[in-house]
Amino acid sequence: MKRILILGAGLEQAIAIREAKNLNYSVIACDQNAKASGFKYSDISVVLDINDIDAVLDVAKKYHIDGIFSHAVEIPDVIAEVALRLGLPGIPPQVARRATNKIERIIHLSNNGIPCAAFEIVKNKSELEEKAAKIKFPFVLKPIDSAGARGVQLVDCIDNLQKAYKEAIKYSKEEQVLLEEVLHGPEVSTESVVYKGKIHTFALADRNYANAEKFKPFFVEDGINYPTELSSELQQDIYNLVEETIKVLDIEFGAAKGDIIIDKGIPKIIEMAARTSGGWFGAGSIPAATGCNMLKPLLQMSVGDEPDLEALKPTRNLGCAQRYIIPANNGVVTRVSGCEEASKISGVVMSEFFLPVAGETISTATSHADRFGQIICTAKTRSAAIKCCESAILKIKIKTK
Numbered sequence: 001m002k003r004i005l006i007l008g009a010g011l012e013q014a015i016a017i018r019e020a021k022n023l024n025y026s027v028i029a030c031d032q033n034a035k036a037s038g039f040k041y042s043d044i045s046v047v048l049d050i051n052d053i054d055a056v057l058d059v060a061k062k063y064h065i066d067g068i069f070s071h072a073v074e075i076p077d078v079i080a081e082v083a084l085r086l087g088l089p090g091i092p093p094q095v096a097r098r099a100t101n102k103i104e105r106i107i108h109l110s111n112n113g114i115p116c117a118a119f120e121i122v123k124n125k126s127e128l129e130e131k132a133a134k135i136k137f138p139f140v141l142k143p144i145d146s147a148g149a150r151g152v153q154l155v156d157c158i159d160n161l162q163k164a165y166k167e168a169i170k171y172s173k174e175e176q177v178l179l180e181e182v183l184h185g186p187e188v189s190t191e192s193v194v195y196k197g198k199i200h201t202f203a204l205a206d207r208n209y210a211n212a213e214k215f216k217p218f219f220v221e222d223g224i225n226y227p228t229e230l231s232s233e234l235q236q237d238i239y240n241l242v243e244e245t246i247k248v249l250d251i252e253f254g255a256a257k258g259d260i261i262i263d264k265g266i267p268k269i270i271e272m273a274a275r276t277s278g279g280w281f282g283a284g285s286i287p288a289a290t291g292c293n294m295l296k297p298l299l300q301m302s303v304g305d306e307p308d309l310e311a312l313k314p315t316r317n318l319g320c321a322q323r324y325i326i327p328a329n330n331g332v333v334t335r336v337s338g339c340e341e342a343s344k345i346s347g348v349v350m351s352e353f354f355l356p357v358a359g360e361t362i363s364t365a366t367s368h369a370d371r372f373g374q375i376i377c378t379a380k381t382r383s384a385a386i387k388c389c390e391s392a393i394l395k396i397k398i399k400t401k
Helices: 011-022 053-062 076-086 093-098 102-111 125-135 158-171 232-248 281-290 295-302 339-343 382-395
Strands: 003-007 026-031 044-047 067-070 119-122 139-143 153-155 177-181 187-195 198-207 224-226 254-263 266-273 319-324 331-337 348-353 373-379 397-400
Touching: 003 011, 003 053, 003 076, 011 026, 011 067, 011 281, 011 295, 026 053, 053 076, 067 076, 067 295, 076 093, 093 102, 102 119, 102 177, 102 232, 102 266, 119 125, 125 158, 125 177, 139 158, 153 158, 158 177, 187 232, 187 281, 187 295, 198 232, 198 281, 224 281, 224 382, 232 254, 232 266, 254 281, 254 295, 281 319, 281 348, 281 373, 319 382, 339 348, 339 382, 348 382, 373 382
Parallel strands: 003 026, 003 067, 026 044
Antiparallel strands: 119 177, 139 153, 139 177, 187 198, 187 254, 198 224, 224 319, 254 266, 319 373, 331 397, 348 373
């Protein structure tokens, strides 16, 4: 029986742990949370900081693993480094870093002709106002090495600049930020699996920012809608851009997740990372709508087995919508209700809740990390799935004072 080390054992990572068990692998799961929900499915559970390469390497050596994997976690650099040192399948660490560090990535993509937003790099506070003047307001300010929209903000004037910078560097180990021009248009997410250099992009969905105004200056996405409403021609342009971007980044193995904005009719890359998406996209919404299973081949590849790429082919074609439970106000929670009722609505195929309890203080969300759960619905059509999902979300009430 092959042994696989899975980094991260939270609610989303539990999906990968269960899939690995279905493949008859022995799973060693690591998470810094001793109560991580995925531990109940793993054969061996280890509490540690999954960003600590040396600690992860010690565990890998102790259990003589055949492969290492993570799902919906921004640590491709850790995975790549451990894989390299132990001679396991993976991508080179320099490729992982380039696809993770926002500065390295956007420079490399721009230098290789990939359409992106105009940008300026701020390496320290003394450069901030000079670089802001170059790119002009409004612009998007991002920590260079964060995920889940942590610290990402819209800066519309000089008065908000210092505050936004201070917030952003909380989420940057390197204390550097990226300033990007604001792109306008619909946004989509993609999911790809790369094996022996061949790119299999099996998911493309519209991101939902219908409630974006509530959370400004922060960017908080509220789920996806599937299938996309973009024209077939534009979809093909996106598939072509995704493939070209993955090749330029030298990602020849494993997962690649993309975010693209259609700016003035032109698809532009916002992100392309060497990992799977978070937020129950590639392992939640897309499987519900299409039957595609990306985790199966990715786990197989990670331990050196021949991947079942047939698992990426759709077996159904349903409309799908996903909505998150996102706090939009501040206060002390007095009552939470409606979860059971929401989950029982016809069409709800997945619901995950990690809600606050009475007496807990909550604040308006500033990133995807602040969500309290999500609901995924399917139906014969996209519009029916959206209607179902939004009615289910409305059942959930978080009362505050």
